Amino acid sequence: MKTLLISPSYYPQANASYFPLGLAYISAYIQSQGHQVIGLNFNHMPMEKRNPALCDTLLHEEVDIIGISGLTVAYNEIDRLIKVIREIRADVPIVLGGGITSVEGELMMNTLQPNYAVVGEGELIFTRLLKALEEGDDVRKIAGIWCWDADKPKFTGEGESPKYLDELPLPDLDSFGIREHIGLQGEHGQFSYHLTRLDAGRSFPIAASRSCPFKCTFCHHAGMGTYKKHDIGRVVDQIEGYIQTYGINNFSIYDELFSANKARVVEFCDLLKQRNLNIQWFCQLRMDQLDLPMLKMMKETGCNYISFGIESGSDAILGSMKKKITKQTITDAVKIVREAKIGIQGNFLFGDPAETQETIRESLQFQQDNQLYFCDWSAVIPYAGTPIYHYALEKGLIADRETFMRSLCNISGYLYNSQVNMTQMSDEEYKDWYISLRELNDENHRKRCTKVVAGEILERWKSRITIECPCCSHQQTLDLPFPFEQDENGPLLNGPVGVQGMNVLCPDCGRKMHLKARDIPHMKLVYDRFQAEMDALAENQQHAIFIPALDRFATVFLEDIKIDQTCVAAVYDTRPFREDKLFLDRRTQLLDIDRVKELDGQNVVILPWVEYQKVLDWLKHQNVTPKKVICWNQFFRNAISEA
Template sequence: MKVLFIHPHGSNWLGSQKDISSVFNLMPPLGMMSIAAVLEQNGIEVELIDCYGTIVTPEELVKQILHNPPDVIGFSCTTSSFLQGNHIATLIKERRPEIITVFGGAHACTIGAPLLDSFPDIDYLVIGEGEQTMLELVQSGFRNVEAIAGAACRINGTGTLTAPRDLIRNLDELPFPAYHLLPNFPKRYNLPLFSYPTAPNTSIISSRGCPYSCSYCDRSVFSSGFRFNSPEYIIEHIAMLNRDYGIRHVFFYDDLFTFDRKRVARFCELKEQKALKVTYNCIARLEHVDGELLGLLKRSGCWQVNFGIESGDPEVLKQHRKFFGLDQVGMKLKMVKDAGMRVKGLFMVGLPGEDEAAIRRTIDYALSLPLDEINVTKFTPFPGAPIYKTIREHGEFEEKWELMNCLNFVFIPSGMTKEQLESLYDEFIRRFYHRRHINLGYAKMLWKSPHSFITFLRNLPEILAFALKQKW
């Protein structure tokens, strides 16, 4: 049985403009690649198409697929890419109805079996972690699916969930993701500009789950526990990427890379011992940061640490996440800088409970912190997030799935307008980056991150067009 995996792109949030987001920040679809690796390990023929890495229309894609059709097509979709994935499935079914379509990913996991009632061209869903469930579905030939845990199928014409699938306890049992299935890896893939010192580079996920319960986070795929690869496995993973693909820098895309201190300490120790010439970035929570940990990270090659700060208004923060005193944040970030690493702050605009004054407090607060760069997203109430259940009590929610990608204001807090939010968002970006010391920091990237500058100059016309459109 031949299986094809597709990672749909979704709608272009820039309208008629080139989507520069996928030029300056394109990471491989690791979840889908992990499932593909497990299938290959068990002798199943697998192909993979990442529509972010290979830009193609749905019609062109279907023509390409049907030239050498698979038996099964697996789609991994976010909320914003789900409708395009379904459109591709419909085009496939119109021409070759015998091809089996299976959907997984965040959107399938959050909506669940009702998707089968509303979208007839989807045959099955994979709910939760997909490696073992997809393997069993393929090996069974999709017979007696109701007996396979972690799936959804139609029983008497109605979408029905099977039994829950147990979480994978030992993540080291999984093979490394199937990077070789990406035809342009690593050349086509790149971390965010100026967020790495060298290229080629890529991302790694070395843990699953999160024990925290922030209102805006969707935990429907990996649940709320915390499981992780061993330090030995991570070192082998990095060594393979360096040896086979020339990777020189990685970004640990884990929500909580530093959560288990013993794991981090052992990883740093091993990396020093192995003298792996690969630097890295990670995401940390402020609670986990101290001088000893930062010393370990720096000595083992950490280049940048990202922190989810989200808001500079204490009352807004208390509503949405575990509160960490704002007066301590600057001190912690300065410790990272003093240890010799860059610091990136992650913020949101448009959270429930925010008004203009609260957002301005966040902007002023961000400008007061020792940050090298920021990432500001537009709050999006995803179906799997706790806040989704009561979101309409807090303002207006336009639930258009194709726009739910953190790049559009689909939710407007009570008392605000979309125009206000867009104006404040643009002001946030403009005020942060239009400062002399920030610009000097980017000038230093000529020698600290030369690949970023080359990519920046190569795409300068698109950047200027985008900046003018956003009035930055």
């Protein structure tokens, strides 16, 4: 059968944040069984090009069946894709796979209405489904799928998964645009706000295992079955082959857990040394499976950072999460990883059911004691299938499962507007803690800022900058495109653009450092011109209404832009949870479409904000004419254009 396999994207812009390795394995396997595959990886296209690409494929290819794979956060996007497909080719059956099918299967079938869904590892199950459809057999006899029995969804029971990963063919990377994935990355560095590596070059995805043997309460290994491993020799064979085929020498091991023991990591490093493979690589490990000799081997063979699940600095919370580590384990691991000069990637999680204000303070002290300034705070989210999801259901904290799952597709909106509070704290206390912890992330980053040695503007949105590590004084020079979210017209303006700085990994000592946005030469123009507008208000003794009441970036933005508080007539915000909160020494007032008339004839300053366009539209539709509007997001693009 001719099969169209689709990987949805979680971002509006073309990106290399994720490569669908799981779907590439499925594609390779069904091709080995005689089927044809067309791959569509929407990560490599901006949003406006995805529908045309899908429509073109459906209209010009003889497609027999369509497979879509994604996690639950793709719920709304998969819903949209199914509707588009059915408008064009209602005759083609649609099969869902991936994490979205492994939890809440009946809900998924009833709401998204696919023809079939594969549950678990899909190679064997999907192949059997294709064969049954091709031969006209009863699909209800195939274990491992959801199908329809009359008008009701039916699950056929657990299906068979591959026993030995090494028996599977190599993943079909080319059908899903591996060369586009490589091409979307920076030639000499990997740029992100969270972790920028200037010496890494383009990165290549590889899998050495599936799933994870541990059962943390906030995690669900959706659709991945039991923990299985590729032979390390085969993994290194793949790396060697990919170097020759794609000219890549930097590898991201996508595994949830690269190894549950030290011996496997040592074997990997030994083989890299024996074959003289000069690569760089990244993996995820547990903090209770480390020692200094192993870490030094990892460093010698090119490991430049490791991702760890830190989660908390409170033993009570680590126990509640079933992490099977203690805060002493974390302290000991951090010490030897730093001694080995390998970078640390990790998060603290807030909001476990056992969380209290005391455990938060304990974790905050632990974070400072260990100088984990770049291990950011995130919220515990009760993703479907996790133990804490079932806890939230039992406690009545999730009123409607479909509404909840759809809300997770806009994670920022969920975290600020409909977050599930599983603690004993009040909802107001919980939200206040969440906002303050997110703000703390940015404050912590600035505790270790890089020294800017030299810089010059190369292009409108690009500078060359030399920075010095504050820990070891190592210097590096980068050609830096900034902000990172750009299209052919320049930066995407739908957010606090240009405010968030970037965290850079030192290639020498492995420590992170922070580069402020305003210290980047072309960004300094924006800040200087916006500051000039604020200074003019003060010098002319003019008042202005400020919107919104900043939370996440308030501290760092007001460090970089000085606002004379005598100029602040009032502070407005459209978000109800910010009402009456103190900002710029004023109590925030709620702004809606009716109250926007109060801005008529006033100076209005719109600070960096996701919803800035909403207020501008209100002004237009209500025929409100402020005396002057100084909008960061609009000003941002114009400031450089006029330079």
